[in-house]
Amino acid sequence: xxxxxxxxxxxxxxxxxxxxxFFFTMTRGALxxxxxxxxxxHEAAHVYPIYSNMRLIRLVDYQPIxxxxxxxxxxxxxxxxTHGINHMDLRGKQALITxxxxxxxxxxxxxxxxxxxxxxxxxxxxxxxxLDHSKRKLGDYAxxxxxxxxxxxxxxxxxxxxxxxxxFFLLHELPHHLKGEALREAVRVLQPGGKLFLGEFxxxxxxxxxxLSWTYFKVFEPYGLALWNTHDPVDMLxxxxxxxxxxxxxxxxxxxxxxxxxxx
Ligand SMILES: C[S@@+](CC[C@H](N)C(=O)[O-])C[C@H]1O[C@@H](n2cnc3c(N)ncnc32)[C@H](O)[C@@H]1O
Numbered sequence: 001x002x003x004x005x006x007x008x009x010x011x012x013x014x015x016x017x018x019x020x021x022f023f024f025t026m027t028r029g030a031l032x033x034x035x036x037x038x039x040x041x042h043e044a045a046h047v048y049p050i051y052s053n054m055r056l057i058r059l060v061d062y063q064p065i066x067x068x069x070x071x072x073x074x075x076x077x078x079x080x081x082t083h084g085i086n087h088m089d090l091r092g093k094q095a096l097i098t099x100x101x102x103x104x105x106x107x108x109x110x111x112x113x114x115x116x117x118x119x120x121x122x123x124x125x126x127x128x129x130x131l132d133h134s135k136r137k138l139g140d141y142a143x144x145x146x147x148x149x150x151x152x153x154x155x156x157x158x159x160x161x162x163x164x165x166x167x168f169f170l171l172h173e174l175p176h177h178l179k180g181e182a183l184r185e186a187v188r189v190l191q192p193g194g195k196l197f198l199g200e201f202x203x204x205x206x207x208x209x210x211x212l213s214w215t216y217f218k219v220f221e222p223y224g225l226a227l228w229n230t231h232d233p234v235d236m237l238x239x240x241x242x243x244x245x246x247x248x249x250x251x252x253x254x255x256x257x258x259x260x261x262x263x264x
Contacts, residue, residue: 026050027220043151044126046175046223051100054129061133066103073251078105078168080248080257081197082112085164088195091117093163098152098186100130101168105199109166110141118164122157124150153181157189165190168199171233172224179223179231187240190262196237202249202256203228209252233258 027048034040050056060066067074085095095113097106100123110121121144125131131147138145150156152170165186171179186196201217201224204210217224227233233256234245242263249256 023220026056028222031222046173046178047127048173051130052127054133057129057133061102063103071251071254073255074103074105076250077199077255077257078103078108080250081105081166081168081199082108084195084197084257084259085109085112085116085166088116088164090163093118093191094161095121095164096157096162096166096189097121097123098155098165098167098182099170100125100127100134101170104137105166105168106134106137107140109168110138110145113164114141114144118144120144120146122146122148122162124148124152124155124157126151153178153185155185155189159188160191160194162189163191163194164197165194166197169201171198171231172201172221172227175223176226176231179226179233180236183233183236184240187237187243187260187262192262193264194262196258196260196262198233198256198258198260200233200256200258201227202253204252204254206252209254213254 027050030049031046034045039045044052050060063074070077090113095109095118097109100106106123113121121141123131123134123138123145125134126149128149131149135142135145135147148156152167152174167182167186171182174182186198190196201213204213214225234247237243237245237258237260243260244263245258245260247256247258
């Protein structure tokens, strides 16, 4: 019995360590490697391989994996966004998803926007493979969708052209100097009265969770911690003229959905 338990524990440790090593290699490890090789000039140099290599995209994009990464708060966060979209009148308007995301957030957001009357949903991402992968997930809505390879920090989308803009967990992956630029662009493309829906990490209240979260960012996602202080999205958005924000925090403050409204 004791031997069986020991083997089981050892197997669990090996699986967890292997998973952590895989994610490290595909996230921070890859960025460190690019830095060491002097390959950080390209506009997509900050993008992890799990978002650019089609095999890796397909390997990782499973709802249970994605839900677990967000501590099983994924559905709740998406619901906060879709609830907000459902309360908008988007008749004859356009919605925008700024950067693709794993899991079912895109189909849920597109459905909410179309149910609220939107005539078209634009998906913009810097990586063509992500757009191709999303196209497969959004096949049911094909005639209402437009896919554009675009950079969130300097978008092709005209000024004041969309009524809802959804940005799901992009900000924490951008180098700090690009976070403000992405938010300025997200606001620029919004029509007066339009809303930006932002899903992100937030500084948790209990110290244990804060310590675990801090370790996670230090190891895997070096650009994420700044959202706790120097690059708080609400501070950055409210510093822009005509923007007001509501912040909803969930799971002891570990995650947030910010809904920013542009004045009419
Ligand atoms: C939204 S973020 C991370 C989402 C989250 N981890 C998830 O998938 O649930 C990942 C996406 O952002 C895209 N991306 C990263 N930097 C970008 C940029 N500057 N402009 C547009 N898309 C970008 C990546 O190509 C990838 O598709």
